[in-house]
């Protein structure tokens with residue numbers, strides 16, 4: 287058969303709990319669901335291959351947010367995350383994470399994933415955040431995926447690789463009924479009926495365009511094209527605070543961090559061209575990114591990660607992590623350019639924009655049980671709204687979702703969906719394959735993402751957003767009327783562009799709705815430059831109502847860990863006043 | 867609109883002498899998160915079919931014979 291030849295076909299299967307996305311949160315959700323009810327059927331659906339999919343494809347350098355007894359308390363962590371997010375946090379979910387994450391670390395340890403310990407056998411946690419101590423290195427971080435995969439096999443989770451989910455199915459009374467997916471190599475469609483569904487499809491990583499010239503050279507795993515956000519939106523679920531973008535400080539031209547989380551605890555720091563520190567704390571927050579941005583524009587840039595002042599042995603130790611785990615091409619990149627950390631600082635830059643609660647705060651709205659606003663539909667990891675999740679948050683909240691979703695499945699029968707929904711989705715999916723002539727997906731994607739860079743990248747200017755909206759609408763029309771896919775692989779890309787376009791529209795809508803500035807660079811609106819607590823100390827929820835994109839305010843739940851007035855703006859004071 | 871193809875040098879190189887795809891191996895094709903590798907109908911060896919690489923390296927790490935090399939893509943070298 288010719289390469290990626292299109293096969294027209296449609297089949298249907300059913301399961302109790304369907305987990306979509308087998309990166310980080312997904313495997314843990316599937317595992318916990320299955321362990322809760324070993325007799326039930328759990329399907330893990332993955333666009334790539336669970337063995338090597340997601341942000342942790344090659345492993346991870348460490349846990350960025352471990353709340354470990356003796357180093358930090360759930361109260362301290364909840365407080366820090368609340369302050370780092372300008373107060374717009376429902377603390378219950380963060381607090382629950384902080385309470386549960388230690389037992390997940392112990393469980394990961396029992397899977398064979400090792401964490402750094404000191405001479406006394408205690409976890410050797412490092413300080414990177416502004417206030418508390420939460421970073422725990424993983425000396426064999428490259429084993430994460432293998433260890434997880436072993437557990438999935440042992441628990442007999444049914445894994446379906448190379449299926450891309452495209453839409454959710456619901457019953458007329460609004461309950462989740464399953465999902466529709468497409469085989470990425472044959473274009474055959476598969477309908478999966480399920481009693482509950484967990485979305486773990488990662489960040490919207492292909493929203494902005496990297497400056498490297500490669501559309502797939504994104505910070506996030508480029509398979510994460512925002513399909514989860516788009517599916518949740520079309521299913522009527524609410525999405526929270528999408529205007530709070532994710533923007534990262536990365537190595538210039540390379541799509542990985544420099545990385546201060548690894549090197550900072552050894553004494554490395556972010557410096558300007560004069561060799562001075564200009565930010566108090568290297569922990570990624572919107573406020574920190576704003577200072578980074580200001581420094582780049584001030585004439586004092588470029589900005590560097592400086593570690594040449596460290597002992598050569600220390601640098602070798604840092605290199606052994608940075609160049610081996612997580613993003614191993616980082617070492618190749620530096621080698622190719624002849625950058626030796628012993629004599630040269632690492633030039634850094636600002637990444638393209640995306641959505642990701644892993645590092646930022648936006649996503650499909652979930653409560654402390656990982657429930658979305660659609661009954662039976664759950665979300666966890668980078669695409670769910672619990673802020674600053676990182677990898678341990680994906681595991682911990684994936685676990686919460688898995689257990690609750692199985693409970694839901696145990697108490698409900700299959701919901702009935704309308705066959706017409708499947709038929710219309712089939713038409714939408716296959717449309718680009720039916721055209722003889724048109725525009726290939728890569729060009730529509732490039733144009734969309736170029737528009738995102740030109741018009742949506744902060745600072746956010748209302749007029750630019752309005753123009754961006756018009757240009758995006760034109761690109762959408764081309765996408766809907768003229769896009770072609772000549773084989774199954776191109777169809778995969780054609781479907782991804784549709785998610786990217788939805789995410790771009792949501793980014794515009796959410797950003798225009800919040801008429802203030804908040805979260806530093808992430809939502810800096812030049813037309814509303816001040817933080818306006820009186821009118822905007824709230825979440826924003828975006829959803830599809832009567833077929834239209836709509837935004838509304840939602841009150842921040844009363845805090846369970848109080849924040850004193852003098853602590854509230856600790857993250858606003860990032861800039862070091864006198865550098866000389 | 868007529869289409870033309872666009873020249874691009876791809877970052878992933880397979881050493882045909884080492885690749886055992888002709889004996890049934892498909893490991894690199896299986897693990898790639900972006901699904902950009904294929905086995906050639908002509909040579910029965912693995913190759914990069916689509917220039918959509920995340921330069922993440924599972925293909926190189928998991929190849930049983932060490933046939934795969936991931937290079938930094940030219941534009942960001």
Ligand SMILES: Cc1cc2nc3c(=O)[nH]c(=O)nc-3n(C[C@H](O)[C@H](O)[C@H](O)COP(=O)(O)OP(=O)(O)OC[C@H]3O[C@@H](n4cnc5c(N)ncnc54)[C@H](O)[C@@H]3O)c2cc1C
Nearest residue numbers: 307309310311333339340341350451488644667668676677
């Ligand atoms: C380069 C990098 C470095 C990082 N470093 C650290 C670190 O050192 N420490 C730390 O704690 N955190 C780190 N993080 C963050 C952490 O890795 C993530 O927060 C976490 O892994 C996210 O898990 P997830 O399950 O939400 O997403 P992922 O692990 O990305 O999984 C999402 C999965 O969904 C699949 N998928 C997407 N769309 C579909 C679809 N339509 N149908 C089916 N499947 C689909 C994808 O293929 C993927 O497997 C880093 C992230 C990156 C990108």
Ligand code: SF4
Nearest residue numbers: 885886891893894929
């Ligand atoms: S994994 Fe290695 S041996 Fe196997 S097909 Fe790929 S290149 Fe060939």
Ligand code: SF4
Nearest residue numbers: 898919920922923925
């Ligand atoms: S480096 Fe990653 S994306 Fe590129 S071919 Fe190898 S596995 Fe695929």
